[in-house]
Amino acid sequence: xxxxxxxxxxxxxxxxxxxxxxxxxxxxxxxxxxxxxxxxxxxxxxxxxxxxxxxxxxxxxxxxxxxxxxxxxxxxxxxxxxxxxxxxxxxxxxxxxxxxxxxxxxxxxxxxxxxxxxxxxxxxxxxxxxxxxxxxxxxxxxxxxxxxxxxxxxxxxxxxxxxxxxxxxxxxxxxxxxxxxxxxxxxxxxxxxxxxxxxxxxxxxxxxxxxxxxxxxxxxxxxxxxxxxxxxxxxxxxxxxxxxxxxxxxxxxxxxxxxxxxxxxxxxxxxxxxxxxxxxxxxxxxxxxxxxxxxxxxxxxxxx
Amino acid sequence: xxxxxxxxxxxxxxxxxxxxxxxxxxxxxxxxxxxxxxxxxxxxxxxxxxxxxxxxxxxxxxxxxxxxxxxxxxxxxxxxxxxxxxxxxxxxxxxxxxxxxxxxxxxxxxxxxxxxxxxxxxxxxxxxxxxxxxxxxxxxxxxxxxxxxxxxxxxxxxxxxxxxxxxxxxxxxxxxxxxxxxxxxxxxxxxxxxxxxxxxxxxxxxxxxxxxxxxxxxxxxxxxxxxxxxxxxxxxxxxxxxxxxxxxxxxxxxxxxxxxxxxxxxx
Numbered sequence: 292x293x294x295x296x297x298x299x300x301x302x303x304x305x306x307x308x309x310x311x312x313x314x315x316x317x318x319x320x321x322x323x324x325x326x327x328x329x330x331x332x333x334x335x336x337x338x339x340x341x342x343x344x345x346x347x348x349x350x351x352x353x354x355x356x357x358x359x360x361x362x363x364x365x366x367x368x369x370x371x372x373x374x375x376x377x378x379x380x381x382x383x384x385x386x387x388x389x390x391x392x393x394x395x396x397x398x399x400x401x402x403x404x405x406x407x408x409x410x411x412x413x414x415x416x417x418x419x420x421x422x423x424x425x426x427x428x429x430x431x432x433x434x435x436x437x438x439x440x441x442x443x444x445x446x447x448x449x450x451x452x453x454x455x456x457x458x459x460x461x462x463x464x465x466x467x468x469x470x471x472x473x474x475x476x477x478x479x480x481x482x483x484x485x486x487x488x489x490x491x492x493x494x495x496x497x498x499x500x501x502x503x504x505x506x507x508x509x510x511x512x513x514x515x516x517x518x519x520x521x522x523x524x525x526x527x528x529x530x531x532x533x534x535x536x537x538x539x540x541x542x543x544x545x546x547x548x549x550x551x552x553x554x555x556x557x558x559x560x561x562x563x564x565x566x567x568x569x570x571x572x573x574x575x576x577x578x579x580x581x582x583x584x585x586x587x588x589x590x591x592x593x594x595x
Numbered sequence: 596x597x598x599x600x601x602x603x604x605x606x607x608x609x610x611x612x613x614x615x616x617x618x619x620x621x622x623x624x625x626x627x628x629x630x631x632x633x634x635x636x637x638x639x640x641x642x643x644x645x646x647x648x649x650x651x652x653x654x655x656x657x658x659x660x661x662x663x664x665x666x667x668x669x670x671x672x673x674x675x676x677x678x679x680x681x682x683x684x685x686x687x688x689x690x691x692x693x694x695x696x697x698x699x700x701x702x703x704x705x706x707x708x709x710x711x712x713x714x715x716x717x718x719x720x721x722x723x724x725x726x727x728x729x730x731x732x733x734x735x736x737x738x739x740x741x742x743x744x745x746x747x748x749x750x751x752x753x754x755x756x757x758x759x760x761x762x763x764x765x766x767x768x769x770x771x772x773x774x775x776x777x778x779x780x781x782x783x784x785x786x787x788x789x790x791x792x793x794x795x796x797x798x799x800x801x802x803x804x805x806x807x808x809x810x811x812x813x814x815x816x817x818x819x820x821x822x823x824x825x826x827x828x829x830x831x832x833x834x835x836x837x838x839x840x841x842x843x844x845x846x847x848x849x850x851x852x853x854x855x856x857x858x859x860x861x862x
Contacts (some may be wrong), residue, residue: 339701342861357704360609368701374694376626383625384698391618391702393610431698 292317292470293338293439297347300333300494307333309494310347315472317438320465322485322502323474326581330494331474332370335443338472339368351439363392363435369428369442377417381408381427384416385434394435402430407456421448429457439470446480458484478577482506492581509576514549516542516556517565524561531555541565612712615703619686619712623720628685633720636678637728640760643671644732649739656743664745665753666826668736672729672760676816679725679764680788683717683771688781700862710776710857714850717768726761729823733757752825759822759835763842766819767792770846773853792816818842 293315300308308330315321325331336342338349340356351359351366359365375384385399403412406426411419416427425448432440442461446454461484465471475481481488481502488505490498498505517540518524525542529535533552534545544552549568556563623629647670655664690696703709733749740746747753771788778784792815799811808831811817819842821827822835833841 336697336861339697340704341697341700359704362704363702370697370701371694374696374698376622376689376693376695378626378628378689379622380625383621387618387621387625388698388702390621391610391615393614 292353293349293351293441293472294353295334295338295347295349298334298337298344298349299346300330300337300342301345306494308337308344311491311494311496313489313496313499315470315489316487317470318465318468319486320461320471320473320484321487321489322481323472323489323491324478324481324485324577325474325476325491327476329476329491329581331476331491332443334491335368335370335441335472335474338441339366339370341370361392361394361435363388363394363437365435365437366439366441367432367435367437368440369425369432369445371428371443375416375424375427378415380413380415381419381430382412384427385430388431388434392435398434398436402433405433406430422450422453425449425453425457429460437469440464440472442471442473444474444476446475446477454480478574482573490577490580497580505576506573509573509580512546512568512570514544514547514552515565515567515569516544516552516563518542518556518561518563520561524556524563527556527559527561528552610703612708615708615712616716618702619709619716623686623716626689628689629682632678632682632685633724636675636682636724636764637731639678640671640675640725640728641731641735643674644669645671645735645739647671648736652739652743652745655740656745663826664740665747666824666828668733668740668747668753669729669756669760669823669825670736671732672725672823673820675725675728675760675764676767676792676820677789679721679767680771680774680792681785682721683768684775684781684784684788686713686717687772687775688779688784691775691779692781697862706857706862707854710772710854714769714772717772718765721768722758722761722765724761725764726758729757729760747825755835756823756825759824759839762839763819763823766839766842766846767815770815770849773846773850776853776857777849812838813841813845815842815845818845 295311295313297310297312298308299306299310311334323331333342337344338351338356348355356362356366382399382403385402386396389396389399403409406429408423408426408430411423416424419427425445429442429445432442445457449457461471461473465486473484485502488498488500488502489496516524521537521542525535525537528544533547536543536545549566553563553566648667651667654660655662655667690699699709700706737746771784774784774788778787796811796814796816799807799814802810812831812833817832818838821832821838832838
């Protein structure tokens with residue numbers, strides 16, 4: 292279990308993480324979602340005691356990371372795929388990690404097998420592809436068979452097969468009762484992997500909810516209507532308490548049941564040319580939620 | 596996909612300092628730069644001594660020689676500090692350069708223990724390699740001196756300069772680790788140390804009078820270097836053991852500063 296209490300990190304005038312509170316529970320995959328620069332990596336570095344919070348605290352199993360006896364046995368982390376000396380082989384990298392936490396050396400070969408690096412474990416890491424580096428980072432995270440696993444952007448650089456593998460691994464680790472905390476800037480990836488979602492933007496928590504609730508609340512759908520009598524249709528629906536928006540050539544009814552809308556319009560003898568239920572994607576929901584909180588906006592209309 | 600076999604959370608005792616030292620040893624011996632640097636140290640330290648003795652033996656044995664053969668027997672060791680500081684710096688800055696320092700501090704959250712382990716390891720390796728290299732240079736160089744009948748015995752100041760070379764390089768290794776943690780950048784740290792050891796001594800000669808003499812006395816290359824020299828070239832320097840004590844104090848100041856900064860800064 293990971294608990295953050297008023298966790299804050301400032302770099303000079305910039306507040307990277309602003310008094311966030313959250314709890315990452317065991318037995319489920321908690322997704323940590325936010326645009327680039329939202330404070331995900333900073334938060335994860337503070338969990339591991341690499342960056343000191345400006346104020347507030349974050350604990351793992353009730354204590355600060357530094358108070359852990361053998362940290363790799365308690366919490367395994369993938370922070371940067373390149374947090375490895377390029378001149379050292381993957382096996383040697385895992386070997387020193389194992390030695391430092393008194394993890395048996397046979398475990399090194401076990402995790403190498405687990406991430407599928409058997410054939411290249413004797414090669415220098417500098418020659419690795421991004422995906423191989425990610426697999427090595429995940430091997431290092433699992434080395435101590437920890438009860439808590441923190442993965443920062445684990446699917447970066449992986450091919451589709453690798454992405455599916457990470458997804459299944461995260462789900463399996465959670466099913467085994469571990470605490471699994473996975474960050475990503477891709478909503479679609481989180482939707483497939485996470486049971487619970489913590490959304491961060493500009494250093495503040497925008498949502499902390501189950502995946503199901505998040506979808507229900509934020510992926511708002513609307514009914515799109517086209518009618519030659521659009522003014523009358525809009526008047527009728529808004530008169531009945533629907534949330535109606537009139538656009539140039541369509542009427543939008545937000546959060547309504549398509550069948551009910553269609554029946555009501557029909558029963559008043561109004562013409563309809565189109566009646567469509569439009570589901571907004573999770574990616575859209577995420578964009579909407581974080582629109583205010585994105586650090587770097589692209590200018591629309593420059594490239595079509 | 597296989598499952599994760601071993602049971603969890605059975606052993607949570609803090610690994611002892613021995614484990615951390617062992618981990619640092621695995622790190623040190625599994626990168627090629629370590630072996631290249633140590634090889635350079637041996638080749639320069641012992642090879643250059645042998646070469647210089649071979650070239651000068653005849654002259655040293657002749658009546659016009661105005662220098663003692665003893666001062667040639669550690670000649671190559673004057674350059675060995677360069678290799679020692681590069682090795683010491685790299686054990687730290689290579690980790691910052693690659694981002695591996697985060698793996699290191701995640702595995703061992705006590706930064707003081709990581710620092711200490713690196714320093715102890717560097718001191719031990721450089722003492723052994725430094726002393727062995729000095730002895731190798733002695734054996735090689737003295738063979739040529741003996742052929743001219745001017746061999747020097749492995750005793751007194753000559754013997755002291757052998758393990759003194761090891762001690763000086765060990766101290767430099769610790770200094771280099773500390774500077775590495777302060778600067779976090781290979782080129783920067785190496786430049787600072789090579790400037791302090793090889794450039795400053797010649798520049799200080801331009802400082803006149805007693806001030807210049809004192810600065811010269813306190814330069815680490817002189818405080819620490821005297822113990823590695825069988826014959827004193829400069830009568831104004833501190834005695835070898837006094838100098839070495841001052842050198843250790845100088846190293847301690849830099850270590851303390853690096854320790855404070857390491858605690859304060861984010862990894």
